[in-house]
Amino acid sequence: MLYSILRPRLLSPYRHTKKAKLGSLLSLVGVCDRKFVHGAAAASGDRDTYKTTENASGPVTQHPHNSTFGGLGRYLRSFDSSLLEPAETPVSSSPNSxxxxxxxxxxxxxxxxxxxxxxxxxxxxxxxxxxxxxxxxxxxxxxxxxxxxxxxxxxxxxxxxxxxxxxxxxxxxxxxxxxxxxxxxxxxxxxxxxxxxxxxxxxxxxxxxxxxxxxxxxxxxxxxxxxxxxxxxxxxxxxxxxxxxxxxxxxxxxxxxxxxxxxxxxxxxxxxxxxxxxxxxxxxxxxxxxxxxxxxxxxxxxxxxxxxxxxxxxxxxxxxxxxxxxxxxxxxxxxxxxxxxxxxxxxxxxxxxxxxxxxxxxxxxxxxxxxxxxxxxxxxxxxxxxxxxxxGLRKMVHLLSQLRDTVKATEEKSCVVLVSSRNLRVFVNGGRPGMGIPKILSDNTVAEFWSS
Structure with missing residues (x-):
């Protein structure tokens, strides 16, 4: 029903912007259910829809425009910008970099x-x-x-x-x-x-x-x-x-x-x-x-x-x-x-x-x-x-610490963060189908710069 109300506002001669407008409007009305968003995207007639598959770690949601970025594994947590707490340590640009x-x-x-x-x-x-x-x-x-x-x-x-x-x-x-x-x-x-x-x-x-x-x-x-x-x-x-x-x-x-x-x-x-x-x-x-x-x-x-x-x-x-x-x-x-x-x-x-x-x-x-x-x-x-x-700096420091703790608690040691208006949602990195999680550094580089 919500989609039928929003649909007239989404009509546009530019097909590739339709889903972006939908996502923006859904975020404004507070829609957070992934299944609803996926369904609405499919209902819009856009050929690029979300696909969900299974792997050893559970359901993996593949974003159509995210093939090189990794799929979405299980949902972990979210961060609301209005609810962030500041870190205790003050932030200063001294000493110099x-x-x-x-x-x-x-x-x-x-x-x-x-x-x-x-x-x-x-x-x-x-x-x-x-x-x-x-x-x-x-x-x-x-x-x-x-x-x-x-x-x-x-x-x-x-x-x-x-x-x-x-x-x-x-x-x-x-x-x-x-x-x-x-x-x-x-x-x-x-x-x-x-x-x-x-x-x-x-x-x-x-x-x-x-x-x-x-x-x-x-x-x-x-x-x-x-x-x-x-x-x-x-x-x-x-x-x-x-x-x-x-x-x-x-x-x-x-x-x-x-x-x-x-x-x-x-x-x-x-x-x-x-x-x-x-x-x-x-x-x-x-x-x-x-x-x-x-x-x-x-x-x-x-x-x-x-x-x-x-x-x-x-x-x-x-x-x-x-x-x-x-x-x-x-x-x-x-x-x-x-x-x-x-x-x-x-x-x-x-x-x-x-x-x-x-x-x-x-x-x-x-x-x-x-x-x-x-x-x-x-x-x-x-x-x-x-x-x-x-x-703002101290809240950002606290956010960075919490993001690190969230990744540390996963077996994969890798996560994907989806960004929307005033909200960050964290998922396990589901990797690419048949290829696993992409690397950020080569094995030789990791061995050189971190203790075993």
């Missing part, structure tokens, strides 16, 4: 290849105003579109840059945008459009959180986004370098949790008279046999782990975290939001990025004066000290 690894993806190669520590483009703003074309196509760096082995490259880079480093005392491994969206959820702001379903893996005592879809993906064809071309127009690579998508993993504390956080570095601030040639900034570490860097890095690079998933080449140089820049774009309408400064500060807080360069356009790629910001350590401390932000 520590750089664990840095790497850069090479353009399409087989096997997927990274340079470690890689090279980061120099921030060189273009002349404004300026007109840019929208990103013409979706280009996904190698090995990032798969949910399995999502963090393999970061660990391979860690082995080269910090030999002997272990993750036994690391509680959480995640992307900074994943933590940012979980923070927004913990603040009870409603469903974040960026937050997608999650895969949770427990290795020893470390919880690894992976998004089904990479949060850094931008520029789908026809979406009229400008982020990719805007970054290219405002940065410059050293002569001879062809890499893009530089990433680094840093370690810092969230209350009582030790976190290894992966984020993308769009650019670095350098002096205007820097030499942009291949030498000496872009060096081959392996041939010199010299220290990689004095910013907490190892003085004796170790041989890369043997991995069929990622090829590692020791090459590049490291810029200090204090020089990193995040480059983003937004529309003029969104830039006028009353809380835009709060949103920008929290975005930089989780990646510990001090510089922001944001292009503002009217929707068609015409950029006028950009927005720039430089946040110091005092700015980060001031942001986290406000009552609302501190409460």
């Amino acid at each position: 520590e750089l664990i690894s840095s790497y850069t993806w090479l353009p399409t190669t087989s096997p997927p290849t990274i340079h470690v520590p890689g090279v980061t483009p120099t921030w060189k703003p273009m002349i404004f105003p300026a007109q840019l074309a929208s990103d013409d196509q979706f280009i996904d760096p190698p090995n990032r579109s798969r949910s399995d082995y999502r963090f393999e490259a970061a660990f391979q880079a860690t082995n080269l840059m910090k030999p002997g480093f272990r993750f036994d005392n690391v509680d959480i491994v995640a992307r900074h945008r994943t933590l940012l969206d979980l923070f927004k959820f913990s603040c009870d702001r409603g469903h974040s459009k960026r937050l997608t379903n999650l895969n949770l893996y427990l290795i020893k005592n470390t919880l690894i959180i992976a998004e089904r879809k990479s949060l850094d993906d931008e520029g789908a064809k026809g979406s009229f986004k400008f982020g990719r071309d805007f970054r290219r127009a405002n940065t410059q690579l050293p002569i001879g370098a062809e890499e893009e998508f530089n990433y680094r993993m840093i370690q810092y504390s969230l209350g009582g949790l030790s976190c290894a956080v992966l984020s993308r570095v769009d650019a670095c601030c350098r002096s205007s008279d820097d030499d942009m040639s291949l030498e000496p900034d872009f060096t081959t570490v392996a041939s010199h046999g010299t220290p990689l860097d004095n910013h907490g890095m190892s003085k004796a690079p170790s041989p890369p782990l043997k991995s069929p998933l990622v090829k590692v080449i020791a090459r590049g140089s490291i810029d200090p975290q204090s020089s990193t820049v995040e480059i983003t774009t937004t529309t003029r309408q969104r830039s006028k939001s009353s809380n835009i400064r709060q949103l920008l500060k929290e975005q930089l807080w989780f990646s510990r990025t001090p510089y922001l360069f944001q292009g503002i356009h009217g929707g068609q790629g015409f950029f006028r004066k950009p927005r720039t910001a430089h946040l110091t350590q005092n700015d980060f401390r001031a942001w986290e000290a406000t009552e609302d932000n501190q409460a």
Whole structure:
């Protein structure tokens, strides 16, 4: 009966959005029964319906758009954002973060290849105003579109840059945008459009959180986004370098949790008279046999782990975290939001990025004066000290701890989290039919970074 009432509101010429509208409306009226949702999806006439099969661990629900993400096993628990309790330990950005690894993806190669520590483009703003074309196509760096082995490259880079480093005392491994969206959820702001379903893996005592879809993906064809071309127009690579998508993993504390956080570095601030040639900034570490860097890095690079998933080449140089820049774009309408400064500060807080360069356009790629910001350590401390932000951070820490405890209690040591408005539902990871649960790291990597 409920569906017959809602059906007129669901009619749309766009078939692929019908189920999304249905799910949104059902969440508004508080429908939580999976069987009802599945039945309603089937009644809508959509060919993509849920399928339930049996395996050794019980019923497994396969989402039609989730074949690479793993099926849903038995339901475990849910988290309501309005009912989250704060952790006891205050959250602070002091002491400063520590750089664990840095790497850069090479353009399409087989096997997927990274340079470690890689090279980061120099921030060189273009002349404004300026007109840019929208990103013409979706280009996904190698090995990032798969949910399995999502963090393999970061660990391979860690082995080269910090030999002997272990993750036994690391509680959480995640992307900074994943933590940012979980923070927004913990603040009870409603469903974040960026937050997608999650895969949770427990290795020893470390919880690894992976998004089904990479949060850094931008520029789908026809979406009229400008982020990719805007970054290219405002940065410059050293002569001879062809890499893009530089990433680094840093370690810092969230209350009582030790976190290894992966984020993308769009650019670095350098002096205007820097030499942009291949030498000496872009060096081959392996041939010199010299220290990689004095910013907490190892003085004796170790041989890369043997991995069929990622090829590692020791090459590049490291810029200090204090020089990193995040480059983003937004529309003029969104830039006028009353809380835009709060949103920008929290975005930089989780990646510990001090510089922001944001292009503002009217929707068609015409950029006028950009927005720039430089946040110091005092700015980060001031942001986290406000009552609302501190409460949200502590609730997020408690949520992360509870998610880890939930996964730890399962035999599979892997769960799937379904995200809806103000609610997270946790299921056992049912795996893929006939293939089992996908891995987040190779066996060799697990053996290298965790004690047996």
